[in-house]
Amino acid sequence: MSETILSDLAKALGDQSIKVIDLTHTLDPDFPVIILPPEFNQCARFRMEEISAYDHRGPAWKWHNITLSEHTGTHFDAPAHWISGRDLPNNSVDTINPANFVGPVMVIDCSEGSATNEDFELTPELILAWEEEHGEIPEDSWVLMRTDWSKKTGADYLNMRDDGPHSPGPTPDAIRFLIHERNIRGFGTETVGTDAGQGSHYTPPYPAHFYLHGAGKFGLQCLANLDLLPPRGAILLAAPLKIKDGTGSPLRVMALVQGNDI
């Protein structure tokens, strides 16, 4: 049998020259979700109800019923999620071409700036500076904003204050650049949203959501372990659940990374 790329991949996975990196937070009731003004319906938290545990409720088995939002924990945003994407074809998780669920990923490291500035912004200047070092962002690739925010827990993660949450994100110009100049596939962050915590104060409000989904692009949120990825060269695996008319779903996000890149 002749060697194919896939059989090479299988061999590399077997001998760990290609590693699988888990970029997902554990779904757990204490994990923060986005908070909206109280008059609006809120994002459901993750909840588990044990319905049997090898006991009178079911003698030989254990299982749970789970409740959650499409947007709880590490999750995928489809274009249908935002008003700007409402009329696009194939805009829900069940109709997106699955080819989009595997692909190259670029990681822009903003961790140093985010460590000292909770409202750190990803700007076109920072993107161009990254490209100086690592080459132009290829078309149809994922771009992830690494902030190491995933290492924060509890109140620090959401970082909610009287004037709203404070966490890093892209400026409207940065998102427009990524979409219109680089035609990325999708954008991902380590925070609860693809937008900055103070994103409602941009014009338009929540520009990442607005522009990404308006252009039929995808979002990923609450990612973790981005510090384990190379700036480029990894392959991202991010397949949302096939929910009828779904606007997103929690999912297992993983990356394939070549050994010597780590």
Add this chain to the structure above:
Amino acid sequence: MTDPLPPPPKKNPQVRTVSPTRPPEARSRTALGLSAAAAEGRFALQHCDDCGKVQYPPRDACSGCLSTELRWKDTDTKGTLLAETTIHTSTKLYFRERTPWRTGSVQLDAGPVIICHLHGDCVRNGRVDIINRLDRSGQAVLLALPSQRSPHMEDDPQLRAMTSDPKHRRILITDARNPNTPEIVKALCDAGASMIFVGLSEAWRPSPTVDALSAMDKVDMLPLDVTDTHSVQKLAGAIGGKTDILINNARFLRPGGVLARSDTSFAKEEMEVNYFGLMRLAQSFGPAMASRTADGVNASVAWVNILSVHALSSQPEFGCFSASNAAARSLSQSLRAEFRASGLRVMNLYCGPTEDEWYQPLPPPKVTPQAVARTLVTGLQNGLEETYCGDVAKDVFERFRDNPLILERETTLAGDGA
């Protein structure tokens, strides 16, 4: 002279916990009228509509004129102690474990002679004041108090057995985020509580009450989210054996009736917190609390639910919220029955609209956190099952008791159009 009740020593971990026992529960149906009054802390007897004679023991026809028109009415509580005895042996385990137990014969100013429990400070042939309270079988009993207040009166063991007194007890308040929590904590501390656990949900979200509570004495804040079964189980595993009184003030509230809302989302949250939250708490904390009702000075004693009075009859402007409270109220009735054998008292505290953000557009009178706290503590001290805080709640309840269908109609008028 009542000896002040000293705080209990630490529980000896080598000694078996005493099983709960109860005074006799059997009562005729007519006598349950006295228990219904005791549930609200009222002293009511039957008065004959035709000749006015006041009846006791409860009966089905007037002992003066044979009329069957007997009506329960609030009655003068004053009387004179005619005779007393101190019981040293009893064939009923509950009393056997608690002798010497003092009882007496009192001639009420209203007429009848009653056999009653006797507070230790009552003086032979002296004037007394009768209170009607629920004993640990959940049935009404009459207790004579001295007509003058005496020091440490509430520490009399026979009286304390009929209350859910927070003094020397450890209390869990389930929701730190409720605006009424700091006032409830303060009132409980003033009433002698030894320790107050406060449940805090979603520590990743800030809240002004949390900061106020962190600064308060005797408060221990612990994670608790009543919508998360695991969280409830985890806290019960930690403090379930030390929870003497549980006060569930967790509340999710949004405006709107059925049609005013476009989906079931807020209603689900209301049910999740107001109904299922209660259920989770009961399933996790209930059994341990029920087993500890004879566990000494700080035995477990009460479960408090803070509900909207519109649990009785819907307030359409908050129709879905009312429904979730109706569900909680029904569940609390089941819980009360399930706790009956243990003697654990379920107290429902009903409020009208409260003085906080979601009732902001409603006109006064509204219930302040201080008022809730006061009613709650008084209710516990009197061992009540049903208590109403504020004018609106009292008013709604009176109308409900008078005729629930009239109440429903008068609160659901649509207004005259063109």
Add this chain to the structure above:
Amino acid sequence: MGKRQSYDGVVLCAPFTTAYQRYSIETAHWWIARALKGSLDLAGLRPSEIDGFTVSSFTLFPDTAVGLTQHLGLSPRWLDHIPMGGASGVVALRRAARAVQSGDADIVACVAGDTNHIDSFRLMLSSFSRFASDASYPYGYGGPNANFALLTDRYMQEFGATREDFGKICVAQRQNALSNPGAVMKKPLTLEQYLAAKPISDPIALFDCVMPCAGSEAFLVMSEEEAAKRALPYARISGAIERHNAHAEDPIQLRGGWSVDIDELWDMASCAPVDMDLVQTYDDYPVISAMQIEDLGFCPKGEAPSFLRDKDMTIKGDFPHNTSGGQLSAGQAGAAGGFIGLVEAIRQVTGQAGPTQVAGASSALVSGFGMINYDRGVCSAAAVITGGAR
């Protein structure tokens, strides 16, 4: 004679008492059968020869006199069930005597009996009466002890009676019981022991209380001709009264129903208290005996203690009282406690009392009381009987 019909022509015979037992595994049915047979054997009668039957019992449930007819193989033309506790004996006497007088029955057996299992007393209390469940037992579940403690407390306050006054009654009865082989209490009792006794419900202590036990009593009621035909010793009924729920407006029971009709009793009997050779009061507690001595006409209200102070209440004394020891010393066999005084009195006035015989006894006063429905004994009854044939 006033408006009450006399009891002429009707007599009481065949008084029988079983030996009381503290605890018994037998049933009330068994004990009742024993007393009935004992009485019938004394009269030389077979069960088929009685045509009237009345029973009193607390532990017969779910049966009544009805169940007993089939259980015991009786086919009476007159049947009654008298649930009046300590008043049952005199009340049974009144009912049966009228039945015989009117010809509704010729030979009536009057029986009372109860068993006593380990838990009998507590179970009996738990469903004794509606008012007791609603308004008495929730208050310490002290049973009649607590109720009568309240009464004793008030009596002592109002009339200045002391525990010594009550002790005297108990000590004398114990003395009498020592001559009764069937009595449950076998040891003498001194006043010092009485005063030092274990408190039950202040001011009532151990020796103020009866000992519940198993046992039964019976006697027959028939016409004088019938008794003479069979050469049976018999007693006559000079008079009898009963009264229930008397003085309902008294805040505490310091007087019983006898005080309402007592003049009628002595009028019917054509004699006075001083003519009695012995007195059998219902002695669930010594305070009630004191109350009866007052209400039956021996002295004014409140003065029983001073009346009794110089009396000797033993069988050899000047005021023989509860000659077989009464319930306080012979034991209270449930409803049989309402018969014990009457059955012993029949023996006394017919010279059949044996070791407890009061010399020359020919007139006896028997008093019954009972049924603490709420806070007081509701039933009361009394009868004067005299010796007929020996």
